[in-house]
Amino acid sequence: MAKHKRPAAKDPQRQSKKLKEAPTEDVATDLQYLYPKGGAASPTEDPQMSPKEKRVQDRKLKKERRKEEKQRLREMGAAQTPTAQTPARRSPAELALDYLLGWARKQDGWRFQKTRQTWLLVHMFQEQEVPDEHFSTLLAYLEGLQGQARQLTVQKAEALMQELDASGGPPARTQERARQVLQLLS
Structure with missing residues (x-):
């Protein structure tokens, strides 16, 4: 049996889901968090990048920052663990x-x-x-x-x-x- 192709969506909102633009206010506050003063240059400052590439780059950097923060918190928690006593299992x-x-x-x-x-x-x-x-x-x-x-x-x-x-x-x-x-x- 032959497979039938779906007709293309005629709704313009459905067609452009991937091409939605990020709100500029959120990007600005996120960039301040990602790039504190004196830090590395923002990827959005690079004039050669398209808006889509800039968003992707921002997401990657944000993910890296979250990962570093989790790692730092994990290390702080690991340092506190030996001082706390874990309850012994009963025989x-x-x-x-x-x-x-x-x-x-x-x-x-x-x-x-x-x-x-x-x-x-x-x-x-x-x-x-x-x-x-x-x-x-x-x-x-x-x-x-x-x-x-x-x-x-x-x-x-x-x-x-x-x-x-x-x-x-x-x-x-x-x-x-x-x-x-x-x-x-x-």
Whole structure:
């Protein structure tokens, strides 16, 4: 199928969109900004340039000035950044313990978060991750555990108990925690 050419626009305003002349007042104020006293000669002072070339040249120079200004501001901001402290990201342990304490307080903003629960279930036997002061709260949380998470927690506690019994060492704090979890969930 052959393409049809559009007829040329008969509206004189549409035809001369590209050839619009810039307002002379704005150019004068922009030139004062671009060329402070004692600066380089304005491209509009060059008699060999057409008005269109002058506008293009002015735009380019204006763009360069803006770029230099942004760079200067960026450098000033970079110099101030080391003095300001950036807030440190919270560790997963802190986030999970806050989640657990929020549950214990029955806060309105508390909602179930699988990643936090998973972290607690994986690290519940490690004293350095879940301190003794929070372990009793964790046991209360585990009472409401349902489904596959409950079954896997029981299996994990049983496996840990068997492993620690086989090693024959004195009962460790980890073994005591596993025993408490088994008593609660079995």
